[in-house]
Amino acid sequence: MIRRPGSGRVPAGPVPAPPATLPELLAHRAAAHGDRTAVINGPARLDFAAWQGRSGALAFALRAAGLATGDRVGLWFGTDRWTEYAVAFLAVLRGGGVAVPLSDRTPPAALGHVLTSAGVRLLVHAGPGLPPGTPPGVRGLTEEDAAGHPTASDLPLPDPAAPAQILSTSGTTGAPKGVVATHANLVHGCTHDERRRPLRHSRTFLHAFSVGSNAGQTMLVNALNAHASCVTAPQFTPARFLRAIAEHRVGSVFVVPATAIELLGSSALAAAADSGGLDTVRLVGSTAAALPQQVALGLSRAFAPAQIVNYYTSTESAPAQITLLFDANRPQSPGRPASLADLRVTDDTGRPLPPGEPGELWLRSPAAPRTYLGDDDGVFQDGWTRMGDLGRVDEDGFLHLLDRERDVVKSGAHKVSTLQVENALFTHPDVVDAAAIGVPHPVLGSVVAAAVVPRGTDPVGSGGDRDGLTATALRTFLLDLLAVHELPATVIFLDSLPRNEAGKVLKRELRRTLTHDHCEATP
Structure with missing residues (x-):
């Protein structure tokens, strides 16, 4: 369940038993x-x-x-x-x-x-x-x-x-x-105690999540349990979403990276901020996937002084969740967990690793754990859920997500994080959206390929130039940010990235697209 940061002192008194259903x-x-x-x-x-x-x-x-x-x-x-x-x-x-x-x-x-x-x-x-x-x-x-x-x-x-x-x-x-x-x-986590209801700092909270997504189900439970009323957008467009914030004096806004990218790219955002339409927002929470660094920084500027929060969870692990408070001074991390008790980093044998060491991420569920309809594939073990992510916790307690385990590109003797490549792509001023994957290579096994949505330009054919933004120019820009083996060997330009209902990039579709003959490959 998506929860709010601490809402202050709770009055003393007997606590009613929590609801069972x-x-x-x-x-x-x-x-x-x-x-x-x-x-x-x-x-x-x-x-x-x-x-x-x-x-x-x-x-x-x-x-x-x-x-x-x-x-x-x-x-x-x-x-x-x-x-x-x-x-x-x-x-x-x-x-x-x-x-x-x-x-x-x-x-x-x-x-x-x-x-x-x-x-x-x-x-x-x-x-x-x-x-x-x-x-x-x-x-x-x-x-x-x-x-x-x-x-x-x-x-x-x-x-x-x-x-x-x-x-x-x-x-x-x-x-x-x-x-x-x-x-x-x-x-789990719901209450009969009116003094302890989540989102007490908000009159309303807003989302545009679809039915059938884990994020949408979290919002449904919040509607039942929270102090604030739930406002859910019938159809997401940046302008309508921003108008809803002002109309309902929204205190908590929940997004996925895809909608955050659209909001930051909309001309309506500056107008909403100038008119005071965002002044009620105290919390901007993102779920489904980690916010790219530049997107998190953009949200922190657009919704200042609201707290930007990344919620780290999954359909399998819920209600297990790590709340990551984003720090604009440490943008390379999605945030520092409020608690590390239910997060562990392990090697491939399941042995916990010390701070700074990269490994597999696991979350522990405080409630009855979830299960698959079929074989659990070793995902659920003794109350812990294997997240399928690689990461580390640094000495200061900040979580660093390195990549999805299955998305790591094994290129020759190197292992390349697609998240790191994507974060680098987002730093280019003309890149609105981006995704990186591995594609087959006859010598190296795999190499990095990227799909990029450029800012405010019209398509001239898949993989072609867009007002001067070319694969070669993009790779030249990335030379200061990435190692040679991390540079995308193949780049295509798209009008939009294929995403599912939860806003996650469908990398299996990109993989098919990026192996077509019309891709613009660079040496």
Whole structure:
């Protein structure tokens, strides 16, 4: 769960027992202050009382449609239907089912694969019909089907140890995997104590995350648990996002690197700052991937004096999370963890390494750990989750992410960090976005290749010059920042990088593009 930095002294007094499930937490909040707004999505508003009533009625309709305890239920919604999605998600949990959230932008083949592999037989959607790719035998249900049904107040609350949710991993380099979370996992860190609610410094918090992403699910839990109301953008554009900050006097803004890059590249950002539209922001949090150094610095300038925070977590490890407070004086690191107790750096045998030594990163979950639907591939061990990243913690306690383990380029006798190459690319004033990968080489095994989105220029053909920005000029610029074996041997210029719904670069697609004959290669 994305949490805020410390919000000051908490009044003394007895602490109520925490909720055991999300439906229990919703019932508590509906009873305590039902008319308080929980979710804002464009013109749609959802308060806690309506959330409780509508989800209860839909839970009853699901049971009437044949839902049995433990059955998997697909949820297919877009970012313009966040209030309806919030109702449907809690309805599935309240009815004893296991929610399988999916964005309405999921391609038909991927939708069919997820629903089949998860064993889904019911699909709650916004209508009017079932989405393309729905396998035969899957029955559709909408909230309208719950009209006239009583609420499910007589249903028993689910077992905290039972499965509650199946999310798909991002699949940026391989096939997505289903990750199972229990009710206890999802509700970890939530509270019944009004004095201890997260985001107390904010009247509202804002995000534009999609349904079906781990970041989106974190925001849904925050909507249930936080002091602030959740504002979720129906459709992300920089101008609309910035207007929402001003309109709702947002105190906490949550982004992924892709949206941060778009915000910094928008002419609307300066206008919003000049008009005072950003003055309420106290926290800018980024998740899904580490912010490139230049992007983090740009955010710290644009939203000053707000704290910039990188949240280090994953679909597999949540609610395990490391909160990294970005320091503009140490931009080479995403930040210093508030605590290192649940982070370890190990060698390839699992032995913890001392400060300064690079190795594999692991996170320890404070709650019931998640699991894969299939083979765990050694990812989950004794409460720890292998993150698939390489990194180190320096002597001052700052975390340094070196690369995804599978993205390291083995070029001859050298190992090259694609993150380091990307950070160097971002320092060029005409580079808006960039990604680096390894591509095959007949002698060295692999070499670095880069895809670059240049600033404010029109394409003249894939890999061609753009107002003077060429692969040769870019490599010359990088000579002062990278070693020779780290320089991209191949560079192409694109209008945009291929990204998934969570904003992560799809490197498997770039790899296909970068091996085509039209790439501009340089010696």
